[in-house]
Amino acid sequence: MLSLKSITQSPILSAISADFEPGRMVGIIGPNGAGKSTLLRTIAGLLMPTAGEVWVDGQLITRMAPKKRARYVAYLPQSLAQDVPYSVREFVEMGRFSHRSAWSPTDAHDASAITLALRQMGLESLSDAPLSQVSGGEQQRTGIARCLAQESPVLLLDEPISNLDVFYQLDIMSKLASLARKGHLILVAIHHLEFALRFCNELLVMCQGEVYAQGSVKSTFTPQLIRDVFCVDATMYSDPIQHHPRLSMTLCPEKQEEILPATVTVR
Numbered sequence: 133m134l135s136l137k138s139i140t141q142s143p144i145l146s147a148i149s150a151d152f153e154p155g156r157m158v159g160i161i162g163p164n165g166a167g168k169s170t171l172l173r174t175i176a177g178l179l180m181p182t183a184g185e186v187w188v189d190g191q192l193i194t195r196m197a198p199k200k201r202a203r204y205v206a207y208l209p210q211s212l213a214q215d216v217p218y219s220v221r222e223f224v225e226m227g228r229f230s231h232r233s234a235w236s237p238t239d240a241h242d243a244s245a246i247t248l249a250l251r252q253m254g255l256e257s258l259s260d261a262p263l264s265q266v267s268g269g270e271q272q273r274t275g276i277a278r279c280l281a282q283e284s285p286v287l288l289l290d291e292p293i294s295n296l297d298v299f300y301q302l303d304i305m306s307k308l309a310s311l312a313r314k315g316h317l318i319l320v321a322i323h324h325l326e327f328a329l330r331f332c333n334e335l336l337v338m339c340q341g342e343v344y345a346q347g348s349v350k351s352t353f354t355p356q357l358i359r360d361v362f363c364v365d366a367t368m369y370s371d372p373i374q375h376h377p378r379l380s381m382t383l384c385p386e387k388q389e390e391i392l393p394a395t396v397t398v399r
């Protein structure tokens with residue numbers, strides 16, 4: 133469904149190739165600056181690759197007009213522009229632009245998609261609030277609601293739970309996993325490794341602008357990989373109550389030495 137062919141974004145990304153099928157939730161993990169956002173923006177068609185191609189459903193995404201592209205992919209940026217003069221509902225309504233002709237009013241299907249997205253993100257009571265006056269987490273949920281209202285088969289989400297409280301972290305990751313089970317393809321850049329293990333089917337591990345590893349969560353996620361990519365020693369275990377995958381993590385010894393101050397002798 134989505135095919136990345138040697139995408140290069142000079143000097144940030146080098147020759148990234150990968151294929152993704154519908155019905156999967158793919159966690160894009162990697163250190164700060166690895167190129168996760170740049171990759172998502174390139175797939176979304178917001179950045180033209182220096183070389184390489186992005187294909188969706190057999191069509192070249194970079195050649196699509198924005199409206200057509202939006203029917204295939206919805207994109208959540210890492211942070212929303214906060215100073216826009218729209219209410220929460222009006223912002224979510226923008227997700228419907230690919231389904232309407234210019235300036236035409238929203239129809240019944242638009243209205244129900246918007247209302248459902250607001251409800252799924254727990255935003256009904258904030259529907260008329262100015263986006264500039266809701267909290268950071270509420271803004272993030274508004275951005276996700278806009279993506280859901282778009283009803284695109286591919287969702288590209290850049291750190292969708294970074295500002296959310298623990299209820300919404302769990303709630304939204306569960307809802308995204310459920311959307312994937314219903315046939316959507318979801319690519320999600322995420323720093324929460326335990327959630328990536330728990331909710332994603334596949335991982336794309338990035339490091340220094342390259343794909344370091346890719347595959348099913350089970351085959352890809354190993355303590356050695358975490359050590360190589362993050363310089364962190366990780367032990368995986370199963371939560372004794374819920375049996376979810378858990379991680380015990382500590383900095384690699386060589387990194388600990390780097391941050392410890394030199395021994396000072398007090399006379």
Ligand SMILES: Nc1ncnc2c1ncn2[C@@H]1O[C@H](COP(=O)(O)OP(=O)(O)OP(=O)(O)O)[C@@H](O)[C@H]1O
Nearest residue numbers: 144162163164165166167168169170171210321338
């Ligand atoms: N517009 C830009 N111009 C130049 N360099 C950029 C630009 N945007 C990002 N970069 C650089 O590209 C690299 C990758 O950035 P990117 O935002 O894709 O990383 P990331 O993996 O999403 O990081 P994070 O986990 O911190 O969000 C970084 O070194 C960043 O400084």
